[in-house]
Amino acid sequence: MIAALMMLSSSMAFAGDSDVLKGILKAKTYAEAENLLKSGLTQLANSEEKAKAYNRLVDLAMDKVSKEQATMNANQMATQFKQGKVEPVDTAGLYDAAYNALKAGLECEQFDQQPNAKGKVAPKFHKANQARLSQVRLHLVNAGQDAAKANKNADVLKFWGMYVESASAPLFADMEKPAADPYIGQVASFATRYAIQEKDFERANKYVDVALKDTAEYKDALNLKFYIAQQGLKTKEDSLKYLATVKEYYQKDPKNDVLFNTLSNLYSSFKQKDEMNKLIDEKLATDPNNYTAWALKGQNAINENKIDEAIVALKKADPKNVVVLTYLGFALNAKAQSLNDKEQQKALYNESKDVLEKARDIDPTRQQANWSYPLYQVYYSLYGAADSRTKEMEALNSNR
Numbered sequence: 001m002i003a004a005l006m007m008l009s010s011s012m013a014f015a016g017d018s019d020v021l022k023g024i025l026k027a028k029t030y031a032e033a034e035n036l037l038k039s040g041l042t043q044l045a046n047s048e049e050k051a052k053a054y055n056r057l058v059d060l061a062m063d064k065v066s067k068e069q070a071t072m073n074a075n076q077m078a079t080q081f082k083q084g085k086v087e088p089v090d091t092a093g094l095y096d097a098a099y100n101a102l103k104a105g106l107e108c109e110q111f112d113q114q115p116n117a118k119g120k121v122a123p124k125f126h127k128a129n130q131a132r133l134s135q136v137r138l139h140l141v142n143a144g145q146d147a148a149k150a151n152k153n154a155d156v157l158k159f160w161g162m163y164v165e166s167a168s169a170p171l172f173a174d175m176e177k178p179a180a181d182p183y184i185g186q187v188a189s190f191a192t193r194y195a196i197q198e199k200d201f202e203r204a205n206k207y208v209d210v211a212l213k214d215t216a217e218y219k220d221a222l223n224l225k226f227y228i229a230q231q232g233l234k235t236k237e238d239s240l241k242y243l244a245t246v247k248e249y250y251q252k253d254p255k256n257d258v259l260f261n262t263l264s265n266l267y268s269s270f271k272q273k274d275e276m277n278k279l280i281d282e283k284l285a286t287d288p289n290n291y292t293a294w295a296l297k298g299q300n301a302i303n304e305n306k307i308d309e310a311i312v313a314l315k316k317a318d319p320k321n322v323v324v325l326t327y328l329g330f331a332l333n334a335k336a337q338s339l340n341d342k343e344q345q346k347a348l349y350n351e352s353k354d355v356l357e358k359a360r361d362i363d364p365t366r367q368q369a370n371w372s373y374p375l376y377q378v379y380y381s382l383y384g385a386a387d388s389r390t391k392e393m394e395a396l397n398s399n400r
Helices: 002-013 019-026 030-043 047-081 091-112 126-136 138-149 153-167 184-197 201-211 218-231 236-252 257-269 273-286 291-303 307-314 322-337 342-362 372-383 388-398
Strands: none
Touching: 019 030, 019 047, 030 047, 030 091, 047 091, 047 126, 091 126, 091 138, 091 153, 126 138, 138 153, 138 184, 153 184, 153 201, 184 201, 184 218, 201 218, 218 236, 218 257, 236 257, 257 273, 257 291, 273 291, 291 307, 291 322, 307 322, 322 342, 322 372, 342 372, 372 388
């Protein structure tokens, strides 16, 4: 029995490749090897065999990449020195091969890093794949661009998605002096938009997190991040989680007006008046000239019927913002209506007229705010119902 066990142990230790692996290693094309691997993956003996199999896919895909790259280089030389013939390049084949090489390489890395029979991690393909596949990734940027021009959204996500996801892959984590990726932020941002178009919000969220790390893309990426988060709001608990996310980002970037405005609106929608007022006051304490904070403070004061406070706040907000001007005109009208002194009323209505006519000049079609109603109140109070200006505003409001 002992002898039999020793013979069995010996045969296991020195066993050759499995038949499935042999077939994959003999395959001449990527498609053939891939089909054999898909059908025989569970029959491969261990992680070492699986790493070998996937590395064979990398080899075959890289053969195609190398072939097309060699043609491109030869064409460049032929054009530059006006010698030789320019040969056609299989660009689509190059792009697919680059994608396939990376995909197989990441799978190979997964199995290559698993402990062997002795419990040790001794990767065989890591360094070689790292070197050759890090150079291949750039083809995916061009592949995504070409797919976008052809309106092939699925291919855009395929190529740009792989480019973004492979950037943080363990395969490249220990590269010596890794150079900064000049395209990753922009590609991640574009990929996010395409994923949103396809309503694939899981992928969109993954890509936008990468774009957020790029300072040049941060502002737009942040808007996309919150848009994506809003798509999954189905319950109150979802909304509260979203609120917590916005608060977290705002705490990291308190000078960001987009975050400030978003958080303020959320507090308003949840009727968390105290939190909102505290947020605005803290903002003004650190940034006393912040137009957005003064505008929100003024709007809140109007909602609470604190007209004097609203007028003071709105006068410190953006003097070219149509919404601010309309709110200010409304507040001045309300103040005038609360007084019994005719001269004081007239002065306030005249001030309101200047404000609202400015809003009209900026936004004549009332796309941003309906300044025509408070302006009708002004004209009616100053000139009476029969005045042409009053009638003009009356007609505008009736057609609204």
